[in-house]
Amino acid sequence: MNDKYSHLYAHADRLVDECCPRNCSEKWLALCTGKARFRWDVQALQKGLIDSLWEYLDQIPFQRAVLSMRLLQAYGVDVDTVKHAIAGLELIFAASVISSGFRNTKTTPSAGNPGHSYPVPVLATVAYTARQAAIYFVELDRPSMPRAANTWLLYRFGNAVSKQAMGAAVESHWSSHNDGNRRTREEYLDILSLMVKPLSFELCVDVAFAAMNKIDSETHQLARNAAGHLGLSVRVLDHLHQLLKISDNEMQWDRVVAVNPLLSENHDDLNKMEKLYHIAKEQFSSFNDLSLKCQREIAFPLVEFAEVLVGQKFNVIREIMHEKRI
Amino acid sequence: MKSVYNNSFLADVHPVLADHYCTVLPFCKNAITAVVTRYSKVFASASGMENHQALATLFDESYKRPLMDYLTRSGKMFRPYLVCLCLEAYGKDYTQWPSIVALAEIIHSSYLVLDDIADNSFYRRGKPTAHQLYGVRVAGSAASAWLNAGGDLVWDCRENLGDANCHALLKELAYEHFVTGVGTAVDVTWAWRKSGDHGTDTYMQQVMHRSTSYTYRLPLKIGAISADAPAKDREILSKFGESVGLAFQLIDDMLNAVSDDPSWGKEIAEDIDEGKYTLQVIIALEELDSTDRATLLEVLGSKCRDEKRLKNAVQLLKKTNAFANCTLLASKYIEEAKALVSSLAISQENIDKFIAFADYIVTRNR
Numbered sequence: 255m256n257d258k259y260s261h262l263y264a265h266a267d268r269l270v271d272e273c274c275p276r277n278c279s280e281k282w283l284a285l286c287t288g289k290a291r292f293r294w295d296v297q298a299l300q301k302g303l304i305d306s307l308w309e310y311l312d313q314i315p316f317q318r319a320v321l322s323m324r325l326l327q328a329y330g331v332d333v334d335t336v337k338h339a340i341a342g343l344e345l346i347f348a349a350s351v352i353s354s355g356f357r358n359t360k361t362t363p364s365a366g367n368p369g370h371s372y373p374v375p376v377l378a379t380v381a382y383t384a385r386q387a388a389i390y391f392v393e394l395d396r397p398s399m400p401r402a403a404n405t406w407l408l409y410r411f412g413n414a415v416s417k418q419a420m421g422a423a424v425e426s427h428w429s430s431h432n433d434g435n436r437r438t439r440e441e442y443l444d445i446l447s448l449m450v451k452p453l454s455f456e457l458c459v460d461v462a463f464a465a466m467n468k469i470d471s472e473t474h475q476l477a478r479n480a481a482g483h484l485g486l487s488v489r490v491l492d493h494l495h496q497l498l499k500i501s502d503n504e505m506q507w508d509r510v511v512a513v514n515p516l517l518s519e520n521h522d523d524l525n526k527m528e529k530l531y532h533i534a535k536e537q538f539s540s541f542n543d544l545s546l547k548c549q550r551e552i553a554f555p556l557v558e559f560a561e562v563l564v565g566q567k568f569n570v571i572r573e574i575m576h577e578k579r580i
Numbered sequence: 581m582k583s584v585y586n587n588s589f590l591a592d593v594h595p596v597l598a599d600h601y602c603t604v605l606p607f608c609k610n611a612i613t614a615v616v617t618r619y620s621k622v623f624a625s626a627s628g629m630e631n632h633q634a635l636a637t638l639f640d641e642s643y644k645r646p647l648m649d650y651l652t653r654s655g656k657m658f659r660p661y662l663v664c665l666c667l668e669a670y671g672k673d674y675t676q677w678p679s680i681v682a683l684a685e686i687i688h689s690s691y692l693v694l695d696d697i698a699d700n701s702f703y704r705r706g707k708p709t710a711h712q713l714y715g716v717r718v719a720g721s722a723a724s725a726w727l728n729a730g731g732d733l734v735w736d737c738r739e740n741l742g743d744a745n746c747h748a749l750l751k752e753l754a755y756e757h758f759v760t761g762v763g764t765a766v767d768v769t770w771a772w773r774k775s776g777d778h779g780t781d782t783y784m785q786q787v788m789h790r791s792t793s794y795t796y797r798l799p800l801k802i803g804a805i806s807a808d809a810p811a812k813d814r815e816i817l818s819k820f821g822e823s824v825g826l827a828f829q830l831i832d833d834m835l836n837a838v839s840d841d842p843s844w845g846k847e848i849a850e851d852i853d854e855g856k857y858t859l860q861v862i863i864a865l866e867e868l869d870s871t872d873r874a875t876l877l878e879v880l881g882s883k884c885r886d887e888k889r890l891k892n893a894v895q896l897l898k899k900t901n902a903f904a905n906c907t908l909l910a911s912k913y914i915e916e917a918k919a920l921v922s923s924l925a926i927s928q929e930n931i932d933k934f935i936a937f938a939d940y941i942v943t944r945n946r
Binding site for chain 2 (some may be wrong): 283286287290291292293294295298299301302303351356357359373374376378379380383384385386387389390392393402404405408409411413414415416417419420421422423424426427430438440441444445447448497525548550553
């Protein structure tokens with residue numbers, strides 16, 4: 255990673271910590287929830303909300319924040335204009351990571367969650383709160399933004415969270431009611447798009463364009479669509495990577511299949527991995543085509559960011575596939 | 581578990597409110613069904629789901645059905661009614677606002693699904709909870725999707741609302757959904773940590789930001805903003821909703837422990853079984869002697885579903901001033917709420933409806 259990106263990642267760390275501090279305090283609660291009418295149990299919130307959320311945030315490279323910041327930097331807009339919204343991008347992603355760990359059981363396990371010290375009701379509440387905090391955080395940027403752009407971004411955050419949840423509902427239902435029918439490539443991509451696109455990099459682009467006060471411009475639309483394809487490419491690559499690492503492990507296979515319906519049958523058919531690889535390539539190619547149609551100020555940072563993020567992933571996967579003779 | 585929900589509760593409601601409620605209710609019911617059906621189609625089309633038969637079916641089963649299931653279980657639909665009441669009180673024709681009226685109930689039902697997951701409840705309105713029927717991930721995701729689809733409903737009404745009110749409404753939805761999470765985080769952490777050493781103030785704070793939000797504060801904010809009520813009245817209606825909501829929760833906690841009404845539709849003393857530190861439990865733990873206190877703590881959160889042990893725990897609560905003190909506190913909030921609405925810039929007839937509503941909350945038994 256070059257110095258420019260190291261600097262941006264360090265900045266993103268500081269920004270998320272500033273907007274969602276590791277230490278819960280009356281002051282932060284007053285900023286976010288208003289003056290307490292009674293008295294908050296700050297200790298309970300520290301333990302059951304903040305500590306558990308940061309356990310996940312600490313494991314996430316803040317790529318979404320970095321993309322928004324890079325676009326703003328290229329356009330000469332102060333990142334602080336939308337600092338809460340940028341932090342919100344990472345809160346939403348952390349929430350998705352938490353939720354993806356839940357199985358579609360009929361009861362809420364109240365004992366420990368595998369691998370974690372927090373029970374499911376606590377984690378489910380953390381995921382919910384992180385998502386909703388992200389939406390409200392947009393409002394906290396209101397004083398530094400034009401109202402129309404802020405209103406639109408407020409709507410966009412809610413809309414993205416809603417669509418992603420809609421996709422998660424459909425995907426979970428699909429996985430838990432496997433009727434044995436093969437799904438087509440188009441069906442797979444439709445579900446994946448619904449789940450991934452809204453919260454992947456589309457929203458990062460929206461944050462940047464709202465801060466620039468250039469929403470719904472032609473470049474915004476192009477950049478947004480491009481970012482959607484980048485998100486799909488990254489997701490498919492991540493699944494493929496996961497699959498290549500664990501393909502001999504039957505115990506974990508179920509979890510991978512749940513998000514890769516194409517693989518729901520004959521999972522020893524290595525051709526399917528190659529198919530996934532090609533889907534990732536196609537999506538990345540669409541991203542590049544659309545990015546290059548954007549204005550130069552936007553096209554350059556978009557492509558540069560994607561190269562840093564995805565280039566390495568493709569290399570790693572190619573190496574593993576080569577080793578496994580796929 | 582049997583549910584016999586019907587309109588018999590209206591016998592406990594002042595006629596000024598009951599008559600108006602009966603007039604408005606059919607519109608509310610139709611608006612909710614129409615809006616959920618319409619938006620399900622819009623979202624299915626926009627996401628490409630309706631292009632494939634298999635996906636269209638999956639979409640319907642996993643997204644629309646969990647919500648419709650709750651919406652058709654004959655709740656009282658007070659939230660959409662309150663939105664209509666606000667619109668009418670400020671001179672608006674509520675029949676022109678179906679999406680905004682439906683929004684209040686969509687949000688409420690979505691929260692019930694999420695609440696049932698957090699509490700691991702088995703029954704809602706006499707039938708299995710959504711996660712029992714569809715699984716935790718499907719039910720939770722569908723509820724989260726509908727909850728946040730509220731922004732789409734508001735956005736589509738922005739011409740009618742105007743820019744300022746559209747922003748105000750989006751902001752209030754975002755705020756209330758967020759603080760509900762913060763309040764719930766305290767609630768589930770207490771149950772997880774088996775922590776009962778907090779007082780009335782911390783209990784009321786988490787209630788204020790948990791159920792109080794979606795019970796009445798948010799519906800009244802939706803109504804007041806959509807009605808373009810003056811700023812001062814918006815503030816009053818929000819505070820009215822808050823105070824009524826606090827009282828509602830205190831009464832609800834008690835009904836959870838002692839209701840023997842067949843229309844209650846939930847398991848008895850479910851909160852005790854799930855380890856909820858409700859105010860009545862906090863008070864009882866302060867007053868009971870060490871032996872009884874130990875017995876109550878043993879049952880609290882045991883998830884035993886043992887009716888005999890749970891009834892014994894309720895008897896322990898009854899030995900203390902817990903129920904009496906909670907009733908007193910609920911009455912105090914109701915009086916506070918009634919005093920607030922008397923200064924609204926609306927007709928006395930409409931003020932009386934708000935007062936009658938507050939009175940019903942504290943006298944209800946189901």
